Amino acid sequence: MTDLTLTVNGKRVTRDVPGETLLSELLRETLRLTGTHVGCDTSQCGACAVHMDGKVVKACTMLAHQAAGTEITTIEGLANGELHPMQKAFNDNHGLQCGFCTPGMIMAGVDMVQRYKAEGKTLDEAAIRHELEGNLCRCTGYHNIVKSIQQAATEM
Amino acid sequence: MYPVKYHRATSVDEAKAAFTSASEARFLAGGQTLLPTMKQHLAAPSDLIDLRGIPDLAGISADGDGVRVGAMTTHAEVAQSAEVKEAIPVLAHMASTIGDSAVRHLGTMGGSLANNDVAADYPAAVLGLNATVVTDRREIAAEDYFQGLFATALEEGEMIVAVRYPRPERAGYAKQTNPASRYPMVGVLVAKTGGGVRVAVTGTGQDGVFRHQGLEQALSSDWSQGAVDGVEIGEEGLMNDIHASADYRAHLIRVMAKRAVAAS
Ligand SMILES: Cc1cc2nc3c(=O)[nH]c(=O)nc-3n(C[C@H](O)[C@H](O)[C@H](O)COP(=O)(O)OP(=O)(O)OC[C@H]3O[C@@H](n4cnc5c(N)ncnc54)[C@H](O)[C@@H]3O)c2cc1C
Ligand code: FES
Ligand code: FES
Numbered sequence: 507m508t509d510l511t512l513t514v515n516g517k518r519v520t521r522d523v524p525g526e527t528l529l530s531e532l533l534r535e536t537l538r539l540t541g542t543h544v545g546c547d548t549s550q551c552g553a554c555a556v557h558m559d560g561k562v563v564k565a566c567t568m569l570a571h572q573a574a575g576t577e578i579t580t581i582e583g584l585a586n587g588e589l590h591p592m593q594k595a596f597n598d599n600h601g602l603q604c605g606f607c608t609p610g611m612i613m614a615g616v617d618m619v620q621r622y623k624a625e626g627k628t629l630d631e632a633a634i635r636h637e638l639e640g641n642l643c644r645c646t647g648y649h650n651i652v653k654s655i656q657q658a659a660t661e662m
Numbered sequence: 663m664y665p666v667k668y669h670r671a672t673s674v675d676e677a678k679a680a681f682t683s684a685s686e687a688r689f690l691a692g693g694q695t696l697l698p699t700m701k702q703h704l705a706a707p708s709d710l711i712d713l714r715g716i717p718d719l720a721g722i723s724a725d726g727d728g729v730r731v732g733a734m735t736t737h738a739e740v741a742q743s744a745e746v747k748e749a750i751p752v753l754a755h756m757a758s759t760i761g762d763s764a765v766r767h768l769g770t771m772g773g774s775l776a777n778n779d780v781a782a783d784y785p786a787a788v789l790g791l792n793a794t795v796v797t798d799r800r801e802i803a804a805e806d807y808f809q810g811l812f813a814t815a816l817e818e819g820e821m822i823v824a825v826r827y828p829r830p831e832r833a834g835y836a837k838q839t840n841p842a843s844r845y846p847m848v849g850v851l852v853a854k855t856g857g858g859v860r861v862a863v864t865g866t867g868q869d870g871v872f873r874h875q876g877l878e879q880a881l882s883s884d885w886s887q888g889a890v891d892g893v894e895i896g897e898e899g900l901m902n903d904i905h906a907s908a909d910y911r912a913h914l915i916r917v918m919a920k921r922a923v924a925a926s
Contacts, residue, residue: 508668525668525710526700549698552764561738561767567697568768571668572690572712617763625742639844640762 512573514539515583523570529563530554532570533580541581541609545642552641555610555617556580562617564640581609584616591661592616592654601654603645614641615655619662629659663700667709674718674798674821677711681819684709689821691734691773694765719772719823724749728828730796733772733821737761740771750791752833752851752926756783759837761844772822775807778814778870780901781845785871786835790851790862793827801826810869830855832885834926836918837865840905847906848914850874852881852922859885861919866911868899877919887920 511520514537521536530547533539533556542565545553549567556565557579584590592615595601602608618637622629629637634652643651667684671677681687688707690696691714699705713719719734724745731740740746740757747754760766760774760783774784775795788795788804795802798821807815816822830853837849846865853860861877864870880889895915897908906914 525666526663528663528697547701549694549765552762555764558767562764563767564764567694569668569690569693569697569710571670572693572714574670614763621763637763640764 508571510571510574512575513577515579516577525569525571527570528566529556529568529570529573529578530565532573533565533578539580539582543606543609545606545610550642551607552610552614553607555613555641557613557617560617560620562614579613581612584612590616592619592658595654595658595661596651599650599654599657601646601650607641607643607645610641611638611643611651614638615651615658616662619655619659622659623662629655631656634659663697664703664706666700666707668712669709670712670715672715674716674823677713677716677821678798678819680709680711684711687711687819689713689776691770691776692736692765692768693773694761694769695773695777695779713772713821722746726829728826729753730824730826731771732824734770735772737766737769737771737774738763741766749829750827750833752830752835752853753787753791753827755925756787756835756851759783771825775825776814776816776822778808778812779845780811780867780870781840781843781847781865783835783837783846783849783864786849786851786862786864787827788825789871789873790835790853790860791827791830791833792853792855792857792860793825795822796824796826797822808871813870828855832926834922834924836921836925838914838918848911848918850915850918850922852877852919852926854881854885854926858882863915866900866906866915868901872899874915874919877915881923885923885926887923890916890919890923 543553545551554565687709690710737757833853835851837846849864859882861874876893900908900911902908
């Protein structure tokens with residue numbers, strides 16, 4: 507066991523966790539932040555997507571200790587009093603059905619909007635579809651997910 | 663995953679010392695290959711030595727000769743680097759197509775090359791652009807580095823520090839990806855370099871990445887898509903599996919070579 511300190515959703519946390527602990531396990535089992543879902547556990551589906559220092563990563567394919575000293579944001583940390591524009595857009599556009607993939611879709615969506623903004627590129631429909639290559643949804647057929655991200659991109 | 667001891671090194675020397683004192687150590691870069699392998703119990707190191715905090719392995723620098731990419735540079739950093747885009751645009755483009763955005767935020771050039779997956783992209787850049795792999799103990803020419811499936815010239819405990827890419831006169835890369843894994847099934851990099859035309863093919867050789875002499879000869883005399891048509895591309899040495907037959911792969915090499923020339 508080794509001490510690990512990181513910031514999760516703005517709060518500094520220190521925990522004693524074994525080396526093999528995945529970031530997804532730290533979030534869900536130790537910190538009880540179960541909004542980060544584990545779908546495949548093989549780095550394919552993106553349900554576990556969170557932000558590390560503002561960049562999307564798959565929490566099932568990272569050791570908790572790799573996140574030492576970083577700022578992690580999970581789906582629980584997005585809303586700030588009111589829903590984040592990306593969350594609201596998924597609500598407005600019926601961007602989910604069962605909701606299992608949704609936390610990962612939203613975290614990936616926020617990342618792509620921020621990345622395109624920073625690089626001065628336009629995030630059109632084709633770009634959104636391409637950018638979603640690491641996130642799988644078994645329900646919606648993606649159409650309303652794409653619409654949701656398109657709406658949020660204009661509001662963020 | 664089996665229990666493992668995690669270390670974070672802050673210098674190359676510290677990482678090497680931690681490696682030698684452990685019973686079965688592995689370096690940890692982005693973890694995008696190593697962690698899935700450990701979850702499947704295909705690897706069970708006693709100790710992981712995280713290289714992310716080592717300043718000597720980070721960063722990209724360019725000069726008139728080319729670009730030096732630190733081993734821990736992520737695919738996303740290579741894709742966005744102004745230096746790489748200016749000097750070797752094909753490398754930035756290639757990096758932008760590896761995996762997905764989450765993988766690109768963690769996966770590194772050193773990790774990809776140390777792993778030498780037959781379906782990885784970067785081996786085509788290293789061999790096709792005639793790059794040099796710089797390690798903690800020597801410099802390894804591209805020609806000597808790749809030694810078959812998941813096999814490289816790296817010795818036990820040898821660490822990739824950086825990769826030096828000479829500036830090509832022009833170069834292009836095109837790939838057909840496997841629709842499920844999104845790894846290249848056939849990737850072809852074509853380059854006009856100071857040392858002549860080089861064509862590297864990844865994703866499809868039974869022994870990993872290879873140079874294609876026929877395509878190199880044809881493109882040396884005529885750098886055009888048409889020149890690719892006249893080249894004989896055999897099935898010998900190509901993989902033949904559930905993803906693609908050898909003759910389909912041979913066909914894809916031709917198509918990707920043409921697209922790579924068009925993109926150059
Ligand atoms: C969903 C998904 C899709 C992907 N798609 C692609 C793709 O399309 N194309 C592609 O090329 N790759 C793809 N990858 C692989 C990805 O590029 C990996 O990041 C890469 O292969 C390994 O890099 P890493 O930094 O994660 O290394 P790690 O997984 O940390 O390490 C890999 C191996 O290299 C060793 N190692 C790491 N760094 C060093 C070093 N500096 N010196 C010596 N040894 C070292 C480690 O000990 C380990 O054995 C994909 C991965 C995933 C999860
Ligand atoms: S649970 Fe992490 S990618 Fe599927
Ligand atoms: S809404 Fe069910 S998996 Fe996407």
